[in-house]
Amino acid sequence: MAGRARVAARELALMSRAAKDATLHALADALDAATDRIVAANAVDLERGRNGGMPASLQDRLVLTPERVTAIADALRDIAALPDPVGEIVRGSTLANGLQIRQLRVPMGVVGMIYEARPNVTVDAAGLGLKSGNAVILRGGSAAADSNRVLVDVMRESLAAHGVNPDAIGLLEGGHDAVRALMTARGLVDLLIPRGGADLINSVVLNSTVPVIETGIGNCHVYVDRAADLDKALAITMNSKTHRPSVCNAAESLLVHESVAPDFLPKALTELAGAGVVLHTDERASAIATEAGVPFAVATDDDFATEFHALEMSVGVVSSLDDALEHVRTYGSGHTEAIVTEDRSAARRWSAEVDAAAVMVNASTRFTDGGEFGFGAEIGISTQKLHARGPMALPELTTTKWIVEGDGHVRV
Amino acid sequence: MAGRARVAARELALMSRAAKDATLHALADALDAATDRIVAANAVDLERGRNGGMPASLQDRLVLTPERVTAIADALRDIAALPDPVGEIVRGSTLANGLQIRQLRVPMGVVGMIYEARPNVTVDAAGLGLKSGNAVILRGGSAAADSNRVLVDVMRESLAAHGVNPDAIGLLEGGHDAVRALMTARGLVDLLIPRGGADLINSVVLNSTVPVIETGIGNCHVYVDRAADLDKALAITMNSKTHRPSVCNAAESLLVHESVAPDFLPKALTELAGAGVVLHTDERASAIATEAGVPFAVATDDDFATEFHALEMSVGVVSSLDDALEHVRTYGSGHTEAIVTEDRSAARRWSAEVDAAAVMVNASTRFTDGGEFGFGAEIGISTQKLHARGPMALPELTTTKWIVEGDGHVRV
Incomplete structure (x- = not known):
């Protein structure tokens, strides 16, 4: 043949x-x-x-x-x-x-x-x-x-x-x-x-x-930097996770800088849960979820390594951009990694240091797509x-x- | 490590x-x-x-x-x-x-x-x-x-x-x-x-x-077309075979169109033998070698499939450009394939139909090289x-x- x-x-x-x-x-x-x-x-x-x-x-x-x-x-x-x-x-x-x-x-x-x-x-x-x-x-x-x-x-x-x-x-x-x-x-x-x-x-x-x-292995992250515009961060998080959860460019993990976590996470976790997303939260995110009255399960290392391809997300609070980069190095699959930040220097470091097929700055992970990139067709997404x-x-x-x-x- | x-x-x-x-x-x-x-x-x-x-x-x-x-x-x-x-x-x-x-x-x-x-x-x-x-x-x-x-x-x-x-x-x-x-x-x-x-x-x-x-598997051919300039053909054959026989872009086989074989091969075989090249000739090339008084061994299929990486060459006479293309499809390794011809249409067909990393028209196979291509360096030749x-x-x-x-x- x-x-x-x-x-x-x-x-x-x-x-x-x-x-x-x-x-x-x-x-x-x-x-x-x-x-x-x-x-x-x-x-x-x-x-x-x-x-x-x-x-x-x-x-x-x-x-x-x-x-x-x-x-x-x-x-x-x-x-x-x-x-x-x-x-x-x-x-x-x-x-x-x-x-x-x-x-x-x-x-x-x-x-x-x-x-x-x-x-x-x-x-x-x-x-x-x-x-x-x-x-x-x-x-x-x-x-x-x-x-x-x-x-x-x-x-x-x-x-x-x-x-x-x-x-x-x-x-x-x-x-x-x-x-x-x-x-x-x-x-x-x-x-x-x-x-x-x-x-x-x-x-x-x-x-x-x-x-x-x-093709198509995607454990994609959204990282909300301490200099993030939290409205953009919320929109990007929701879109990355819930727009089409079964596909490889959907986000599986949310990382939030500790300095904005108290402001951002109550709203984000509430909205995610409201959209039917099952949450796996690390220790610090769990504390915020408890306070916000949002149901959660405590995240394991396995949760952070899992591509749920479903309305399910792991959530972690990180102490620095370096910690976020290290987390992505450990758990990322090299597909798409997004940062939300207004800080040019943080965006520049993320773009340079993340080793992935696509890096998003203030945009949903869902944009890694042949159609969206204007190719007119797609045979798959190489990782x-x-x-x-x-x-x-x-x-x-x-x-x-x-x-x-x-x-x-x-x-x- | x-x-x-x-x-x-x-x-x-x-x-x-x-x-x-x-x-x-x-x-x-x-x-x-x-x-x-x-x-x-x-x-x-x-x-x-x-x-x-x-x-x-x-x-x-x-x-x-x-x-x-x-x-x-x-x-x-x-x-x-x-x-x-x-x-x-x-x-x-x-x-x-x-x-x-x-x-x-x-x-x-x-x-x-x-x-x-x-x-x-x-x-x-x-x-x-x-x-x-x-x-x-x-x-x-x-x-x-x-x-x-x-x-x-x-x-x-x-x-x-x-x-x-x-x-x-x-x-x-x-x-x-x-x-x-x-x-x-x-x-x-x-x-x-x-x-x-x-x-x-x-x-x-x-x-x-x-x-x-x-990298570097090279069973390269020189095909002398019926419309070849025979002086160029001789220079390209000698250079492709003898300039540096141990490397992957050296030619291992010479194919000659039957209409120019009686003119070209006596001179080419004599010159190759004079340069110390051991010749493996197919039936028609053997007849010409005999007449020219050049020593040869009768080529086997294995000879045509062999990369000698030495002063040794298989030689065949073909009846048409199509036969030459078919021979290269059968025995070539997809490295470098040269045609010598003044016929634009033959050159165009060779360039389009040969499936190899490099196609030479009226040039030595030895030019497939990062230094020659102006890259300034070479890590290898991908086949x-x-x-x-x-x-x-x-x-x-x-x-x-x-x-x-x-x-x-x-x-x-």
């Missing part, structure tokens, strides 16, 4: 932007036309999920209505409208000896994606892969098996009908052996991107011999340092190639 | 360019001053090597004369003169909501290097690491153990004397267990770069759980697609960080 994907990748790499965009529109139209077939397959997944006791929140992520199918197809049209990263000249110069060198963006080749429930990821990943000239091998969650199979079938049929090698989009089925084969297909798979929970990502990182980009860090979009799915043009040049 | 390196890395990341450059000059001066001590330690390595039957060519790579120590120290001064990649703004914009975002280059953190004989790599890697704000953990070849120990001791003493944390430069000693610990130090080591033979590199890639950049491809210098030792500045911004 990876070998067939490689052949397709060679063809994709040579497609013009116009041809790729036309193909994306054709895929979108094909998905629209197949709405009934897709919704019917999705109903089988949903039925299986309900019988297996799938929680309502997961059912909601899995369900495909005709409106959602339209949205998925429109996402492909949006990708078609994005600039093509392939062929972009990253650097170039004419050397002293007259050699002309330039570094161009080229597709990676074959990109594997391993992800969990949502069937829209299947189409998004295929579309981003196609636009960036890559063949994709998709491994979705078993909960969405029937939906994914139909989505990929429809796209492959459309590719074939438009003269594009259908192996540009492959769905990896089969058991754990199939996944293991994908993770060790050195020379056939150029990049593997796991998207999902920490267990999935760790398993892929530890067992892969092909290059991997880790590693190699190749890509932070939101990944089309350019992050490319590598480069040096073209060196001479006229019989030799080294002396 | 990696934990201590991480602490040093935090300090290095905050050093100004001026402080880093002053430190590099101090290291260079310290090495100059310690020339006798370095040469004496090197003599111990050499003595051990001679007693163990080390080949003369390896002894030559290992030996440190006072002149070579001066050159090694001067290389540090050259690194000081290079621009600092840290802090460079890669991208940035002001979003519609007024958020100001910018992506800055920041150091990786802790970079491990595993390499073989040459002791100058020890100092080069330390200097490039320091300039890019990274702590390095160096694992050199056992043949240079005494030289490396003294070089690192001298540099660490100089760091300490200048108020820089000496753990910025660490030498990993001990057996295979130590190397295995380095390869699996997830969260402590940010990047591992193996430099050396294929066995070393494969072992590191397969056994590491920390991110790795593969993988993730993060860096081709010659790696200071920017390739950095990652990025997004800084997002708002004024109480929250997502709606």
Whole structure:
């Protein structure tokens, strides 16, 4: 399968932007036309999920209505409208000896994606892969098996009908052996991107011999500095925690400088609790919570290390900016770390010393997002340092190639 | 050791360019001053090597004369003169909501290097690491153990004397267990770069759980197209093969279009053989060699897959540009692939369809080199697609960080 994907990748790499965009529109139209077939397959997944006791929140992520199918197809049209990263000249110069060198963006080749429930990821990943000239091998969650199979079938049929090698989009089925084969297909798979929970990502990182980009582990903090504007701090805390608690750029911990904690925390804890947030407070924060009459549990080290991905938050009082930085070094996952402060020097130290994909100054952690950054698309948020860090979009799915043009040049 | 390196890395990341450059000059001066001590330690390595039957060519790579120590120290001064990649703004914009975002280059953190004989790599890697704000953990070849120990001791003493944390430069000693610990130090080591033979590199890639950049596997080809200028082709062939046969950007295979083979090969084979190159020729090239009275062995598939790193070359006649492309796809290692042609369309196809770090048009394969590309330094040549491809210098030792500045911004 990876070998067939490689052949397709060679063809994709040579497609013009116009041809790729036309193909994306054709895929979108094909998905629209197949709405009934897709919704019917999705109903089988949903039925299986309900019988297996799938929680309502997961059912909601899995369900495909005709409106959602339209949205998925429109996402492909949006990708078609994005600039093509392939062929972009990253650097170039004419050397002293007259050699002309330039570094161009080229597709990676074959990109594997391993992800969990949502069937829209299947189409998004295929579309981003196609636009960036890559063949994709998709491994979705078993909960969405029937939906994914139909989505990929429809796209492959459309590719074939438009003269594009259908192996540009492959769905990896089969058991754990199939996944293991994908993770060790050195020379056939150029990049593997796991998207999902920490267990999935760790398993892929530890067992892969092909290059991997880790995504989406986010133990994000909001630090309210002693020079914070407390109104901004409250708005940023509430937004970071409650705007969409299940995602990786939601905040999991609140740190408050001791000099503003007596002013800030009674209000913040009351408002968080009022929004349904379960609070895990350290000793000093617990004392304030008690006084404010806000329910809390005493935070353990584990609580500070936990990504709740839910309406739950650990809260600590720190004695200094240094203590806050040390806390983030200990517990942070290198995703997004926010400071709220009006003090330029504190903001400057936070920006310089926090080691993370994104540092927020007086802004919600929720802004670490390809869409918010204006990328027009997102394949995941990298929390590693190699190749890509932070939101990944089309350019992050490319590598480069040096073209060196001479006229019989030799080294002396 | 990696934990201590991480602490040093935090300090290095905050050093100004001026402080880093002053430190590099101090290291260079310290090495100059310690020339006798370095040469004496090197003599111990050499003595051990001679007693163990080390080949003369390896002894030559290992030996440190006072002149070579001066050159090694001067290389540090050259690194000081290079621009600092840290802090460079890669991208940035002001979003519609007024958020100001910018992506800055920041150091990786802790970079491990595993390499073989040459002791100058020890100092080069330390200097490039320091300039890019990274702590390095160096694992050199056992043949240079005494030289490396003294070089690192001298540099660490100089760091300490200048108020820089000496753990910025660490030498990993001990057996295979130590190397295995380095390869699996997830969260402590940010990047591992193996430099050396294929066995070393494969072992590191397969056994590491920390991110790795593969370097230096080079099965490079020169393809002489039917539209080649045969004088340029001869010069490029000779230079690619014989200029420095032991390195990764030397050519290992010559492919010649059948329509120019009768003209080109008699002269080329004669000249290669005259330069001492052992020839492995396919059936058609063998016929020409026979006629020209040039000694040859009949090439096997293995010969075409072999990086000789010596005065030895496989030679094949191909029927078309497509056949040449297919041959390179089959046997190439994705390092450097050269075409010699005056035909713009052939050059364009070669540049587009060859999947390699560098494509040469009418130029020697030997130009794939950080120094030749004007980078001023080189830490290795990446033959993988993730993060860096081709010659790696200071920017390739950095990652990025997004800084997002708002004024109480929250997502709606």
